[in-house]
Amino acid sequence: MKIEGKFYEKYKDKIHCYLCPHHCIIEDGSYGKCKARIHEGGVLYSINYGEVTSIALDPIEKKPLHYYKPGSYILSIGSFGCNFTCSFCQNYQISQYKHQSTYVSKENMVETILGTKNNIGIAFTYNEPSIWYEYVYDMAKHLKETHPASSVVLVTNGFINEEPLRELLPYIDAMNIDLKSFNNDYYKELCGGRIQPVLKSIELAATSCHVEITTLLVSGENDNMEEIKKISEFISSINSDIPLHITRYFPNYRLNNPPTDKRIMYEAEKIAKKYLSHVKLGNIY
Structure with missing residues (x-):
């Protein structure tokens, strides 16, 4: 629509x-x-208002959110489009191309949320929710005003301006924000973006809702301990209790670097734990 x-x-x-x-x-x-x-x-x-390309009932830990209502399930939906062009994107079919979709009104989506067994709410994920903004905002606002106990979650790259983010945050309960690197060249060359707006989004979101951070360690690109140290120090400067998910990379889309060395993953975990209370490894087993 x-x-x-x-x-x-x-x-x-x-x-x-x-x-x-x-x-x-x-x-x-x-x-x-x-x-x-x-x-x-x-x-x-x-052009993607209410256009749903993907929908599934996922464990909350898959977002990943390990410290927000752990053990629960949440209805997860996505559309198409993204404001990044990450060369390693795992959902490139819907993020980088206009994909077949089905229109679902906010009223019908609320019915689906409430009618799904063992579901705590809705997570906007799979593609970048910020460029689905109008529907995400209307949907989140409608759900929180009519069923305030339902959870609204964003899984996002954090590349959004402050004004729209501030308008949306009152209706958001939890966010997982990608902090892809602490190097602006990495953001520019591999993702088609910039780091500073992402850092600002993390700072702002952390004052309003539950926040967890994910960093994908890409072999040969950002899999060094100096990166992990800077990321951990930044998060700690906001709140050392903010969880960090360090995720193992596997070749995807346009990037064919080998999978991240497991030894580097474990070393990164040790470094991050010097600064943060909660550090989780992803895709490691």
Whole structure:
């Protein structure tokens, strides 16, 4: 479904989208970098409103959120599009390409949430939820206003501007935010983004909801202890109780580096535990 998007302004004969830090200047008939927002006749449209490509009931630990209602299950949904172009993306079929989808209204989605057995709420995941913003916002707001005990979770790259994030946070209970590296060149070359807005999002989210952080250690790219030390120090400077998930990389999409050495994973865990109370290894077994 196509609806008018939020967070844009006219810029001469173009559109300036300021939902995320890319600040795309979009010509008429063209898409932003996320491939989910299009300029048509002076109006910015979101083309993925309510468009669901993936839905599953997942353990909360799969998000991964190990310290938010552990042992529970949450209905997880995704759409298509992303404002990053990570060369190792594990969901590239829906993040990098327009994928077949089914429209689900927020009312019908709430019915599905409430009708799913042993479900605590909804998690926006699989693709980047921030560029699904209008639906995520409407859905989260509607669910929390009508059924406040239900949980709303975001699994996100954190590459969103402060204004839209502040508007959304009152309706979010927990977030897992990717901190892909502590090196801006890594963000630029492997992900098509920048690190500073992500750090700001982590700081802001940590004042509002439960936050856990995930870092994928990519062999030959960010799998060094200096990176882990800087990431751990940054998280600790906010709150040393924020959990860090250090995840093992496997070749995917356009990156064929070998899987992360398990010895490096265990060494990274030791370093991170010097600064943080909760450190988990992922994809290790």
